[in-house]
Amino acid sequence: MSSVAREWREVPGRYNLKGTKCTNCGTIYFPRRDFCPKCRRAGIGKIEEYDICRTGEVYTFSIVHDAPAMCDMIKPYAVVMVKTDDGVMIAGQLVDVELDKVAIGMRVRAVMRKLSTDGDAGVIRYGYKFVPAE
Amino acid sequence: MEVGIVSYGGYVPRYRIKPEEIGRIWGVDGKSMGKGLMIYQKSVPSPDEDVVTIATEAARYMMARVPEVDPKDIGAIYVGSESHPYAVKPTSTIVAEAIEATPAMTAADMEFACKAGTAGIQACMGLVGAGMVRYGVAIGADTSQGAPGDALEYSASAGGAAYLIGSEKVIARINKTLSFTTDTPDFWRREGQPYPKHGGRFTGEPAYFRHITSAAQMMFEAMGTTAADYKYAVFHQPNGKFPTRVAKQLGFSDEQIQYGLLTPNIGNTYSGAVPLGLANVLDHAEPGDRIFVTSYGSGAGSDAFDITVTDEMADYRRDNAPTLEKVMADPIYLDYGLYAKYKGKIVMPE
Amino acid sequence: MRDVAIIGAGVTKFGELWNKSFRALGIEAGVKAMGDANLSGNEVDAVYIGNMSAGQFIKQKHIDALIADYSGMATNHIPATRVEA
Numbered sequence: 001m002s003s004v005a006r007e008w009r010e011v012p013g014r015y016n017l018k019g020t021k022c023t024n025c026g027t028i029y030f031p032r033r034d035f036c037p038k039c040r041r042a043g044i045g046k047i048e049e050y051d052i053c054r055t056g057e058v059y060t061f062s063i064v065h066d067a068p069a070m071c072d073m074i075k076p077y078a079v080v081m082v083k084t085d086d087g088v089m090i091a092g093q094l095v096d097v098e099l100d101k102v103a104i105g106m107r108v109r110a111v112m113r114k115l116s117t118d119g120d121a122g123v124i125r126y127g128y129k130f131v132p133a134e
Numbered sequence: 135m136e137v138g139i140v141s142y143g144g145y146v147p148r149y150r151i152k153p154e155e156i157g158r159i160w161g162v163d164g165k166s167m168g169k170g171l172m173i174y175q176k177s178v179p180s181p182d183e184d185v186v187t188i189a190t191e192a193a194r195y196m197m198a199r200v201p202e203v204d205p206k207d208i209g210a211i212y213v214g215s216e217s218h219p220y221a222v223k224p225t226s227t228i229v230a231e232a233i234e235a236t237p238a239m240t241a242a243d244m245e246f247a248c249k250a251g252t253a254g255i256q257a258c259m260g261l262v263g264a265g266m267v268r269y270g271v272a273i274g275a276d277t278s279q280g281a282p283g284d285a286l287e288y289s290a291s292a293g294g295a296a297y298l299i300g301s302e303k304v305i306a307r308i309n310k311t312l313s314f315t316t317d318t319p320d321f322w323r324r325e326g327q328p329y330p331k332h333g334g335r336f337t338g339e340p341a342y343f344r345h346i347t348s349a350a351q352m353m354f355e356a357m358g359t360t361a362a363d364y365k366y367a368v369f370h371q372p373n374g375k376f377p378t379r380v381a382k383q384l385g386f387s388d389e390q391i392q393y394g395l396l397t398p399n400i401g402n403t404y405s406g407a408v409p410l411g412l413a414n415v416l417d418h419a420e421p422g423d424r425i426f427v428t429s430y431g432s433g434a435g436s437d438a439f440d441i442t443v444t445d446e447m448a449d450y451r452r453d454n455a456p457t458l459e460k461v462m463a464d465p466i467y468l469d470y471g472l473y474a475k476y477k478g479k480i481v482m483p484e
Numbered sequence: 485m486r487d488v489a490i491i492g493a494g495v496t497k498f499g500e501l502w503n504k505s506f507r508a509l510g511i512e513a514g515v516k517a518m519g520d521a522n523l524s525g526n527e528v529d530a531v532y533i534g535n536m537s538a539g540q541f542i543k544q545k546h547i548d549a550l551i552a553d554y555s556g557m558a559t560n561h562i563p564a565t566r567v568e569a
Contacts (some may be wrong), residue, residue, distance in 0.1 A: 035511055040515075124220070
């Protein structure tokens with residue numbers, strides 16, 4: 001059974017693409033980091049909340065045929081690295097798309113989808129996936 | 135204080151299945167079933183969609199159209215559905231988090247069969263009108279289940295629409311709302327049961343028609359109007375036939391109900407039906423248009439609304455989010471096997 | 485064998501720390517210790533993480549690489565090792 005505290009801590013990131021930015025070096029982190037690995041102690045107190053842009057383009061992709069249990073019902077499916085319009089790389093699934101149409105450079109946007117459930121009685125995890133956009 | 139709709143948004147999943155495909159599996163003339171119901175295809179949610187995700191998408195479109203509204207000024211949120219993902223743990227709070235409206239607000243989930251969404255609109259109107267909240271969000275959304283081989287399998291679909299209720303920059307003023315409510319057991323589902331049960335033809339006259347016409351007549355009386363006073367009308371639409379018939383009974387023409395009738399194209403979205411029908415009307419409405427809305431929820435009750443589109447509609451940034459026409463364009467068709475898999479009807483190993 | 489000494493130490497609060505993840509807690513004490521020793525991260529030659537139950541509680545045993553990365557030491561390419569006894 002997964003920790004409800006962890007699910008709860010991750011909600012702002014998963015629902016609303018909330019990350020952080022180190023104002024010392026300007027690097028944006030998603031998922032969030034509260035300690036800048038580049039600046040280390042020089043960045044303490046200089047990390048700000050940052051909302052990652054929800055639109056971007058497909059930087060690279062892969063079609064998954066051999067899926068983990070929680071994705072068995074939707075295989076084959078596309079996983080993508082999306083370069084958001086503010087330059088951040090996010091990995092996720094690209095859904096509601098015919099697999100032969102997935103292409104590098106395709107415009108996408110983040111939406112909220114069901115990621116997994118903790119069995120029939122556990123918590124439902126919601127978070128971002130991507131769909132094609134204009 | 136003018137209370138009404140400040141913004142709205144609607145979402146329907148991309149997948150569809152046709153009645154002839156459903157009929158093919160059960161040895162029934164599906165095409166005739168579809169014709170009889172006046173439903174030509176229905177929407178199917180993807181395995182990763184549910185009422186939470188549908189409500190969230192609709193709510194996000196709603197917020198995108200009013201960028202000057204700070205979500206933190208939303209004081210209430212109600213999501214009405216008969217397919218909430220949890221029996222206990224509200225859909226409303228998840229949606230509230232997803233539109234960043236938390237924490238200074240009230241929230242609750244609603245259930246009243248297909249009219250839970252309009253019940254939420256009434257609750258928000260009360261809170262706004264009483265000055266208790268600045269904005270309220272009411273959402274009607276469903277991923278309804280039809281039992282395999284049952285008539286409802288041809289109609290039960292998925293979709294939802296969200297409404298931002300307030301008193302500032304109102305694009306559609308709600309002149310009045312009233313309801314007609316009785317204890318009528320036409321359609322129900324016990325806790326833990328996967329599929330609902332219904333009373334067959336009892337769901338017609340004593341249920342749907344009685345409640346809608348009663349609420350509608352009460353509204354005509356209260357407002358001193360007849361069907362001719364309205365540009366558009368939206369009725370609950372479990373199929374395409376019932377709303378067409380009740381519209382005629384009340385004196386409305388086919389033109390008046392045209393935009394508000396989506397079921398023939400997407401199936402019965404239950405709590406999403408009237409909210410989506412109204413959203414499609416609002417996608418086409420202009421300042422001055424008067425809209426007559428009557429929802430119906432089994433169990434049973436009807437909520438009626440008399441709405442007038444204001445001049446504010448001319449400045450409304452509807453194009454900040456896709457219109458329903460755009461949302462419903464370009465669907466992906468499924469065969470029954472994929473449909474059964476997506477809807478969780480296949481018995482999987484432990 | 486030459487003499488070895490502890491030259492810096494750091495400790496976190498103990499309690500129900502709902503807002504802190506494993507990795508955040510893990511590096512907090514280390515960062516404090518580095519400050520206490522007045523050392524730069526670039527002077528560190530190796531990292532050791534002592535932990536017993538991460539596999540059971542957070543379903544992640546590969547915490548040596550995790551802590552090295554989260555504390556910004558991974559780019560120095562020093563060995564990181566998980567220790568349990």
